[in-house]
Amino acid sequence: MKLTLRVWRQKNSNTQGQLEDHQLDDVSPDSSFLEMIDDLNEKLTNEGKEPIAFDHDCREGICGMCSLVVNGVAHGQDRELIKAVTICQLHMRNFHGGETIVLEPWRAKGFPILKDLIVDRGAFDRIIQAGGFISVGTGSAPDANASPIPKKNADIAMDAAACIGCGACVAACPNASAMLFTSAKMGNLNHLPQGQTERYQRVVNMVTQMDKEGFGACTNMGECEAVCPKEINLDFIAQMNKDLITAALKGIGPTV
Amino acid sequence: MVGILHFPNTTIGKKIIMALSGAIWLGFLAGHMVGNLKIFMGAEHFNEYAHGLRTLGEPILVYGQALWIARLVVVPALVLHVWAAITLSLLNMQARDSKYVQHRKLNANAAQLSMIFGGIALFLFIIFHLMHFTLGVLVHPSFNPNDPYHNVIAGFQSYFYIPAVIYLIALAALSLHLYHGTWSMFQTLGLNNKTYTKSLRILAWLVAISITAGFALVPLSVMFGVVG
Numbered sequence: 001m002k003l004t005l006r007v008w009r010q011k012n013s014n015t016q017g018q019l020e021d022h023q024l025d026d027v028s029p030d031s032s033f034l035e036m037i038d039d040l041n042e043k044l045t046n047e048g049k050e051p052i053a054f055d056h057d058c059r060e061g062i063c064g065m066c067s068l069v070v071n072g073v074a075h076g077q078d079r080e081l082i083k084a085v086t087i088c089q090l091h092m093r094n095f096h097g098g099e100t101i102v103l104e105p106w107r108a109k110g111f112p113i114l115k116d117l118i119v120d121r122g123a124f125d126r127i128i129q130a131g132g133f134i135s136v137g138t139g140s141a142p143d144a145n146a147s148p149i150p151k152k153n154a155d156i157a158m159d160a161a162a163c164i165g166c167g168a169c170v171a172a173c174p175n176a177s178a179m180l181f182t183s184a185k186m187g188n189l190n191h192l193p194q195g196q197t198e199r200y201q202r203v204v205n206m207v208t209q210m211d212k213e214g215f216g217a218c219t220n221m222g223e224c225e226a227v228c229p230k231e232i233n234l235d236f237i238a239q240m241n242k243d244l245i246t247a248a249l250k251g252i253g254p255t256v
Numbered sequence: 257m258v259g260i261l262h263f264p265n266t267t268i269g270k271k272i273i274m275a276l277s278g279a280i281w282l283g284f285l286a287g288h289m290v291g292n293l294k295i296f297m298g299a300e301h302f303n304e305y306a307h308g309l310r311t312l313g314e315p316i317l318v319y320g321q322a323l324w325i326a327r328l329v330v331v332p333a334l335v336l337h338v339w340a341a342i343t344l345s346l347l348n349m350q351a352r353d354s355k356y357v358q359h360r361k362l363n364a365n366a367a368q369l370s371m372i373f374g375g376i377a378l379f380l381f382i383i384f385h386l387m388h389f390t391l392g393v394l395v396h397p398s399f400n401p402n403d404p405y406h407n408v409i410a411g412f413q414s415y416f417y418i419p420a421v422i423y424l425i426a427l428a429a430l431s432l433h434l435y436h437g438t439w440s441m442f443q444t445l446g447l448n449n450k451t452y453t454k455s456l457r458i459l460a461w462l463v464a465i466s467i468t469a470g471f472a473l474v475p476l477s478v479m480f481g482v483v484g
Binding site: 069071073102211215217222226241 | 348440449
C-alpha cells in the first residue's frame, strides 16, 4: 500500500525541528511499523540522504526502547482496535493505503530531543537512582518462601514491576507528568516486605527527583494509563500520594 | 524544610493543598446550598436564617463572630486553591516545552479539560456574587442589608434576568468543576483504588448534580415566578 509519512526531523537538541514528508509506494501490510521505517531509511540511504533516527531494540514489546507518537498517540495505539502495545508491536495492517501518518518524538522538558525521533530518557534513570532500589546484604539467595507475601500484594507488585520505562505516560500526559512511571517504580518495592525499610525515604526521594527533572503535575485525566503498554493504572499514583503524605507526617525530608 | 511544611515546594504537595482546600469549599458549598433552600419557606423564615448566621453561637460567641470564623477558613482556602492552581498550571505548561503538531486525547472528558477555565470563571463569578448579594454594589438595583429575601428576589428579577442567567452559567461550570474535583480529591489524597474508583465516580457525580441543582432551584424559581 501507499503511505505518506510526515516525520519530525531535528538535527540535534540545539536546533529547531520540522516535519518532513516522505512517500512510500510499496508497504506490506504484514510488516511491522518499525520495519516500515527501516524500508524508508534504506530508501533514504540509497538516495544519499540522512536516514531517520529512531529508538528501538528488542522489537518484541518488552524492552521499552521504542518511542514514537503516531498520529498524536503514544505508541500509535487506538483504544478500540489495539491497546497495551509498544510501537514495535504495531503492524501496518492497522493502517489504510493512502493514509498520511504523522510521526513525532516524545515531547517533554524532562525528555530533551537528541535527534529526529530520539529523546534522552536519562531523567527516568535518575528517578530510579533516587530510590527505585532496595538495600540488602549480598550472599547466597534466600529461600523463595522465606518471607510470606500475601498473594494480593505479590500481584500488585508484579503489576507495577511490569513497567518497562518507555515514557509513553509522559508523552501522552497533557502536563508531561512522570507520575505513572515514578509511582510504578516505587509501587513494586513498596508492596513487598523487602521494600518496607526504605519505603518512606524512597517516596520522598523519588518524588523530589521527579520534580527536579522538570516533569509536570498530575491532573488525574488517565491519559497515561490509556497508552501504557503494560496497562499500569492510576491506583499506583494514589498509593504514591498516600505514602508521600505519610512520609511528610513522619517528617521525612529528601536526601537527594 | 521537611514534612508537611515542604508541601508548597513539591508538585504532589501542591496537589494535596489543592485537594484539601477544595474539600473545605465543597463543605461550604453544601451548607450554603441547603441554607439557600430556606427561601421556599417565605420571607420571614429566610431573613431569620440570614440574621441567625450572625447571631450563631451566642452567647458564647458575639454578634457576627461565627460568620467571621467561617470567612477566615474559606477565604484562605480559596487563596491556597487559586495559588496551587496557578503555580501548577504554569509548571504543567513549562513541562511540555516543545508542542506536539498532533496530539490526540483518549481518555480525558470535558470536566477534566475545563478545570482551569471553569476555575477562572468561578473566581470571576465569586466576585460578581459578592457584589450582588453581600455588598450590594453596582449590580444590584435595590439592595437592603436588612432584607435578604428582597435582595434575592429583586436581584434575580432585575436587568431582564441577566444576573439570574449569569448564575445558571456559573452553576454549569461549577457542576463540571465539582465532578472532576471531587473524584480528584480522593485520588490525590490516596484514598482511591480500583475497588472504589467506580463508587467514587458515582459519588462525585451525585455531589456535582445535587449541589448544582440545589443552587439552581433559587434563580429558576424566581425566573418562573414560583417565589417572589
